[in-house]
Amino acid sequence: MKNNLAVNGGPKTIDKKFPWPVFDQTDIEVVTDIASTGNWGNPNCDDRVMALEDEFASYCGTKYALTCVNGSVALRLALIACGVRPGDEVIVPPYTFIATASVVLEANCVPVFVDIDPDTYNIAPAEIERAITKRTRAIIPVHFAGQACDMDRIMAISKKHNLRVIEDACHAHGAEYKNKKLGSIGDAGCFSFQSSKNLTSGEGGMIVTNDDSLYDMMNSLRNVGRVKGGQWYDHHNLGCNYRITQLQSVLLLNQLKRLEEQTRKRNENGLYLNSLLKEIDGITPLARGLGETLHSYHIYIFKYDRTKFNDLPKKEFSEMLAAEGVPCFMGYPYPLYKQPLFQEKNFMCYAIPDEVDYSEVSCPVTEKACYDEAVWIMQNSMLGSKDDMMKFAEAIRKIQKAVL
Numbered sequence: 473m474k475n476n477l478a479v480n481g482g483p484k485t486i487d488k489k490f491p492w493p494v495f496d497q498t499d500i501e502v503v504t505d506i507a508s509t510g511n512w513g514n515p516n517c518d519d520r521v522m523a524l525e526d527e528f529a530s531y532c533g534t535k536y537a538l539t540c541v542n543g544s545v546a547l548r549l550a551l552i553a554c555g556v557r558p559g560d561e562v563i564v565p566p567y568t569f570i571a572t573a574s575v576v577l578e579a580n581c582v583p584v585f586v587d588i589d590p591d592t593y594n595i596a597p598a599e600i601e602r603a604i605t606k607r608t609r610a611i612i613p614v615h616f617a618g619q620a621c622d623m624d625r626i627m628a629i630s631k632k633h634n635l636r637v638i639e640d641a642c643h644a645h646g647a648e649y650k651n652k653k654l655g656s657i658g659d660a661g662c663f664s665f666q667s668s669k670n671l672t673s674g675e676g677g678m679i680v681t682n683d684d685s686l687y688d689m690m691n692s693l694r695n696v697g698r699v700k701g702g703q704w705y706d707h708h709n710l711g712c713n714y715r716i717t718q719l720q721s722v723l724l725l726n727q728l729k730r731l732e733e734q735t736r737k738r739n740e741n742g743l744y745l746n747s748l749l750k751e752i753d754g755i756t757p758l759a760r761g762l763g764e765t766l767h768s769y770h771i772y773i774f775k776y777d778r779t780k781f782n783d784l785p786k787k788e789f790s791e792m793l794a795a796e797g798v799p800c801f802m803g804y805p806y807p808l809y810k811q812p813l814f815q816e817k818n819f820m821c822y823a824i825p826d827e828v829d830y831s832e833v834s835c836p837v838t839e840k841a842c843y844d845e846a847v848w849i850m851q852n853s854m855l856g857s858k859d860d861m862m863k864f865a866e867a868i869r870k871i872q873k874a875v876l
């Protein structure tokens with residue numbers, strides 16, 4: 473063994489589990505209670521589902537909240553309800569989960585990739601302006617990792633060009649921009665409750681909005697095209713059954729009670745970890761202070777500079793850090809537009825114009841983030857103690873010392 477790194481059999485810097493989801497007897501009780509009523513489903517927006525929607529809308533400060541099966545469907549319903557037409561262009565970042573862009577294809581629209589800002593990894597407003605054409609109809613800014621996008625500029629651009637804004641807030645439950653909850657600023661905001669997310673019921677999704685007609689259409693689309701006041705077997709729009717269950721709703725209602733405190737804890741730990749990591753040569757935490765008053769740290773991301781680590785590739789560095797006990801990995805291996813879906817145009821039955829071609833797309837900031845720079849620490853470990861944050865920094869120092 474050439475050094476005492478855990479990857480070579482040495483002692484771990486931190487040997488601790490960071491459980492997720494966090495739950496206790498109260499979560500078990502709410503699920504058991506609803507299970508014992510037999511009222512599990514949600515054919516008529518049943519009471520626990522409606523209670524969750526009311527509670528989430530009031531938490532986000534929006535007029536409406538609407539549950540659905542997952543974050544991907546939330547995005548798709550919002551986009552379709554916005555009135556996009558086949559062939560319309562929708563601006564998305566390439567540093568995000570596939571759903572942000574695949575829902576655009578599923579709406580027969582064309583995702584246009586716009587690069588991210590090198591300091592925040594969120595979509596760069598100046599690049600959005602450059603990508604707008606006469607076919608552009610909407611922007612999907614992603615509050616990536618739980619950090620707010622530059623919403624003042626994005627909303628100003630959307631106003632100027634008459635575009636709809638659908639916030640992908642799937643990482644951003646409880647996070648804020650200028651003291652407003654993320655998701656509440658654009659035309660609609662979409663959330664995921666999948667297992668890894670900061671608020672979870674295993675699976676699930678939510679859309680928040682202040683727009684009456686958007687709400688009515690999304691409500692219809694998630695409920696097989698039914699409309700308010702219509703009969704059970706009247707179907708007015710092309711929807712599907714995208715409803716969640718009462719069982720998920722009671723769990724989310726109980727989990728929601730913990731969200732604000734957990735978000736503040738992650739935010740506090742994130743700021744503290746920033747102060748520790750910025751002292752390490754070759755490590756740069758992502759920038760803060762650009763309007764995000766509360767960061768949900770669904771992912772804590774720092775930038776890694778291999779030249780300060782004897783040219784150790786990012787992948788090996790992240791594996792070494794994970795072996796030291798820091799719950800981390802290298803994140804997306806390549807930008808979204810490099811996915812076979814886009815490169816091979818595997819668009820199946822969707823009516824995407826023939827001339828659409830992703831082979832020449834190049835977003836250098838995203839490429840650098842994926843290939844060389846970004847390292848991700850997951851949200852559950854951001855609920856740890858100050859001492860844990862110190863150990864995360866210590867583990868990086870240990871690797872640096874060993875490789876130099």
Ligand SMILES: Cc1ncc(COP(=O)(O)O)c(C=O)c1O
Pocket residue numbers: 542543544545568569571572614640642643663664665666676677
């Ligand atoms: C940024 C982003 N958008 C959308 C989604 C889709 O959410 P879901 O998995 O609930 O469909 C995810 C899920 O990981 C995500 O990370």
